Amino acid sequence: MSRLLAAFLAPLLFCLGISGKTVTGIFRSEAARRENGQFITAFVFRGDGGLLVCQLDDPALAAQKQSKLLLYQDLDLELDSLSCAEKLRKAQITVSLSQEEHNQSIPHQAPPTSWTLLYTDRHTCQENPEDPADPDLTFTVLLLNPDSAGNPLDHFSAEEAGIHTFFSLLLLSYFISCCIYLGPLQQALRKRGPMHTALKLLTAALAIQGCSALCRYIHLCRYSTDGSGFALMDHLADFWDMLSQGAVLFLLLSLCVGWTLTRARKAQSRPLQWEWSPASTAFSVGGVVAQACFLWFLCHPVLVFMSGIFNRHQRQKVVTVGVVLCRCISMVILYQLFLSRSLYWEVSSLSSVSLPFTMSRTNSRGR
Structure with a gap:
């Protein structure tokens, strides 16, 4: 019985000390220019206290490239018919990346709403970019929902909660x-x-x-x-x-x-x-x-x-x-x-x- 109990509790102990939902990757100017905005991830925020945290390994390069994160609420296919400049203006939230860490709060969501995250920079809407050889940026994005106490510590989106x-x-x-x-x-x-x-x-x-x-x-x-x-x-x-x-x-x-x-x-x-x-x-x-x-x-x-x-x-x-x-x-x-x-x-x-x-x-x- 003790061995069976230990086998059952093993996954519970494995889950202790969880940190958060994290998306790690590279911001690519070429991908952003080709797609009119590089798709990063989507997340369903709920209630008050939703938080987006973006960490960069080279904030000086991000400032030089005029890097930005664009958040779209309930992104649909109608944006594909827009021009690049119009698509960028349709973003509900714009985060300029110039620091090592950015914290962006999400407005109240009732009912829970899906937000799509895109990356753009100064080369995105250029047909012939001035400096296509700019190096890429390594990033880490944390997406957090409020927990029962209202703190942004819940690591599951609203569609996965429970x-x-x-x-x-x-x-x-x-x-x-x-x-x-x-x-x-x-x-x-x-x-x-x-x-x-x-x-x-x-x-x-x-x-x-x-x-x-x-x-x-x-x-x-x-x-x-x-x-x-x-x-x-x-x-x-x-x-x-x-x-x-x-x-x-x-x-x-x-x-x-x-x-x-x-x-x-x-x-x-x-x-x-x-x-x-x-x-x-x-x-x-x-x-x-x-x-x-x-x-x-x-x-x-x-x-x-x-x-x-x-x-x-x-x-x-x-x-x-x-x-x-x-x-x-x-x-x-x-x-x-x-x-x-x-x-x-x-x-x-x-x-x-x-x-x-x-x-x-x-x-x-x-x-």
Whole structure:
């Protein structure tokens, strides 16, 4: 138990001492001239106290190039049709870069609004720049939202706020459920029976789904530190998620294509076997689309469609949280189905041996 607790607390300890969402890169005059402003990043600020911090390694060069940061509120495609000079004048906030560090507060945002950050200098609107050989600038930009106390220390944009906490609560729920139900589940697996293979496959899918949630949580911890996250963990989370979906799909298809819940005589060591016929094939395809499959595989497009009624900054959270909750609910439903069927098979097996006047005993007495 102590090792399991240590493994669970490891990602929590890993997240201590986070600094902030940081974007590090190079201001390039050529890119700014080619694109009428070099795109840096976008961030959804909310409430009062939003802050942008820009740090430069060579403020003298920035002053010489007349470097500026332009902030656009809800940047849309209409700006592409404007000339370079008109596009620069459309900026809601302009920050002249001439110091080693600049702190720019963001006005009140109600509702939360996306701001796009562009870089420009004296070469941006020139067709033939006077000095194209100017060196580039290395920068570091911190984008911060106000926390619950009103201080600009929250490192997630408004569209990402709360997802980190959700995954931490999800892992805590996995841990508590594992401590409570691991023993009864092991007893059910030891008794074998017709649901033995289904329970093993469902447990494997649940464990893989837990690995995906853990990898996603570690990625979010790293993301809160540097703004880019742990790319390896993010890819691993997607990989485990695909494996979990594949396992559940195989289980549901096996149940719909002839591997019924009443086959107690099938060898338990053999994998799920399918029995094909035109009628069973057509029935299985319709069954998979219409059953627990709706929660597991079709929840994502349905939630994307439903998220349109929410504000723009809430849609990503609605889809992310909704998909995870739907899949957890489908796991609970499948476990209730298989465990109840396994208990029914166990009671039926005991009654056929121990209770009087059963069919087997009646047939033996008649013979």
